Amino acid sequence: MPALHxxxxxxxxxxxxxxxxxxxxxxxxxxxxxxxGGDAFQRARMAGIDPDCIDGLIITHEHPDHVAGFPLLILRxxxxxxxxxxxxxxxPSALAQAQRLLNAFHTDGWDLxxxxxxxxxxxxxxPFIATAQFEISAGPGCHxxxxxxxxxxxxxxGFVVGYSCDTEPCDSMQNxxxxxxxxxxxxxxxxxxxxxx
Numbered sequence: 164m165p166a167l168h169x170x171x172x173x174x175x176x177x178x179x180x181x182x183x184x185x186x187x188x189x190x191x192x193x194x195x196x197x198x199x200g201g202d203a204f205q206r207a208r209m210a211g212i213d214p215d216c217i218d219g220l221i222i223t224h225e226h227p228d229h230v231a232g233f234p235l236l237i238l239r240x241x242x243x244x245x246x247x248x249x250x251x252x253x254x255p256s257a258l259a260q261a262q263r264l265l266n267a268f269h270t271d272g273w274d275l276x277x278x279x280x281x282x283x284x285x286x287x288x289x290p291f292i293a294t295a296q297f298e299i300s301a302g303p304g305c306h307x308x309x310x311x312x313x314x315x316x317x318x319x320x321g322f323v324v325g326y327s328c329d330t331e332p333c334d335s336m337q338n339x340x341x342x343x344x345x346x347x348x349x350x351x352x353x354x355x356x357x358x359x360x
Contacts (some may be wrong), residue, residue, distance in 0.1 A: 166190065167345070170206035172238030177313030184349055186326065187212055187287040188315055190296045196220045196236075197313065197326060200228040211346035214243045218294070221283075222253035224310035225260035233261040234268050242335040243274050252291060254309040255282055264349055283337075285311045294318075305324040306356040312336045314343065332358055 170185035183200030187207055194216045196203055204214070217240065222230050231234050240249065251261060258280050265278075283291045285303040292299040298318055300313040306329045314325040325343035329351065340346050350360040 166210075167347075168210040168212070169347070170196075170210060182206070183193050183232075184328075186347060188317075188324070190317060190319070191217070192216050193194060193218050193294065195292070195299070198223055198229040198328075199232040199236045200226075200230065202234050203236050205230055205239055214240055215245055215247075217249070218344060219250035219252060219292070220249065221292075221299070221313065222257040222261055223313070223326075224254065224306060225245050225257045226329070227306050229325050229329075230257060230260050231264065234265045234270075235269075237265060237275060241273065245276055250279040250281055252281045252283050254285065254311055256309050258282065283311055285309075290316075292304070297307075300339070303333075303335050304328055304335075305333040312339050316341070327358065331356055344350060354356050 166189040168187040170187055174279060177219045185199060185201060186197040187210060188195045189212055194266065195218055196207065199220060249260065256292045283301050285301045290298045290300045296318060298316040300314045303311040304312050310328055310330055312328050312330060320351050323343045325340035325346040327336055327340065328350045329344065329349055353356040353359040
C-alpha cells in the first residue's frame, strides 16, 4: 500500500504546529509532492522521504498557500546535490506563479536541477502522470483562479486517493472523486470558492 503523508493541514493559522495544506504520495522509493505553500522539503524530510526519491511536484493553483514555498523547495533539493530533472505539473497560471517566484531570487548562476514545466489540462480524461506506482488524473474545481483536484490511483493495489483542494462544491469535482477510497478534502469554510466540512 502507498503512504499518504499529510505534510501540512490547512491554511488557517490556529496553532503553532499548523502550516498550509501539502501532501506526499510515496511507494517503493518514489514520491510525488502535492502543493508547496510552506516548507514542503522540511515536512517531507520529517515524514522520512528521501529528497532524491521525489519524482515530481503537482501545484494545484497559484495562491500563496499552495505555491509560495516553491523557491525554497527547489533550493533545498539543489543543496542535497540532486542533479536529475524535477517535473513540476499544474495549470498554466500555477506554473507561471512558481516561475515568477523562483525568478525573483535571481538563481541563474546556481546550477539548479532542470525544472520540467508540464501543463495539466483539467478537462482531459487521461492521466497526466502514469508510472509503475501511480496514475494521476485532474479535474477542474470552482475557485477564484483555475484550480485542479486530483484522483491518485496506486497502480499495484488499485487504492484511490482523491484531493479536492480549494473549490466550491461542483459536479466536476464530485465526478473526479467518485469511488475514491480516501478523500482529502480542503474544508476552508462555506465561502465563495471554498467548501465547508
